[in-house]
Amino acid sequence: MSRNAFLAETNGADHGFTHTGVVKQRNLAGIAVTGRTTPKSIDEYISAFSPEVRSILTKMRLTISKAAPGAKEMISYRIPAFVQNGILVYFAAFKRYIGLYPPVKGDARLVKAVSKYAGEKGNLRFPLDQPIPYSWIERIVRFRIKQDTAKAAGKKKRT
Numbered sequence: 001m002s003r004n005a006f007l008a009e010t011n012g013a014d015h016g017f018t019h020t021g022v023v024k025q026r027n028l029a030g031i032a033v034t035g036r037t038t039p040k041s042i043d044e045y046i047s048a049f050s051p052e053v054r055s056i057l058t059k060m061r062l063t064i065s066k067a068a069p070g071a072k073e074m075i076s077y078r079i080p081a082f083v084q085n086g087i088l089v090y091f092a093a094f095k096r097y098i099g100l101y102p103p104v105k106g107d108a109r110l111v112k113a114v115s116k117y118a119g120e121k122g123n124l125r126f127p128l129d130q131p132i133p134y135s136w137i138e139r140i141v142r143f144r145i146k147q148d149t150a151k152a153a154g155k156k157k158r159t
Contacts, residue, residue, distance in 0.1 A: 042073050042080040053093050056132055060091055060098065063134045067141035085152035088144045100124040100137065107143055114140070 039045035046057045057080075064082050065071070071082040079092040090101040103122030104111050114136055117124040124140075126132050 038078050039075055041075065045075060045080055049093055053098075053128065056098060056128070057091070057093055059134060060132065060137060063137050064089060064091070064141050067138040068145055071145075082141070084145060085148050088148055089141055094125075096129075097125040097127050098132065100126070100140065104140055104143070106147060110139065110143055 039048070042061060046054050046061070049057060061073075061080065065073075068082055068084065068088055071084045071088055074081050074083055076083075076087065076090065079090050081090045082088045087102075090099075092099045092101075099119075101123045103118070104114055104124070105122070114124060114133075117126055117133070117136075119125045
């Protein structure tokens with residue numbers, strides 16, 4: 001996902017961080033942000049939020065790690081990401097929801113099952129005032145691993 005596509009999906013929101021190194025007053029969760037412009041780790045990203053949101057983000061991170069034990073954690077586009085051969089998923093906290101990227105594609109049953117969480121472009125939005133569907137997140141990550149593995153195998157065949 002390109003930075004422009006990500007910012008378009010998030011309505012230009014940039015999690016309280018700017019491109020120039022100057023930190024905005026508050027991030028989208030309404031939390032004052034000071035210090036470094038880009039978090040260096042997922043721990044640092046999560047620590048910038050309220051205890052309630054930190055709890056959700058931590059459980060989301062654990063859910064993704066459990067579903068993708070071989071994936072590497074990183075910060076990309078200033079948000080947490082899990083990478084195997086390519087990006088498996090990104091997740092981010094916003095004022096009213098937790099976002100999961102990229103959109104679910106390629107499994108009609110899974111797409112239908114999570115459709116109530118789909119935003120305008122298909123990226124998932126889990127409202128903070130509702131239970132987070134961790135079991136669906138786990139299924140999505142497992143499906144993304146299959147897609148990622150198939151894509152990597154296809155690239156190896158071409159070379």
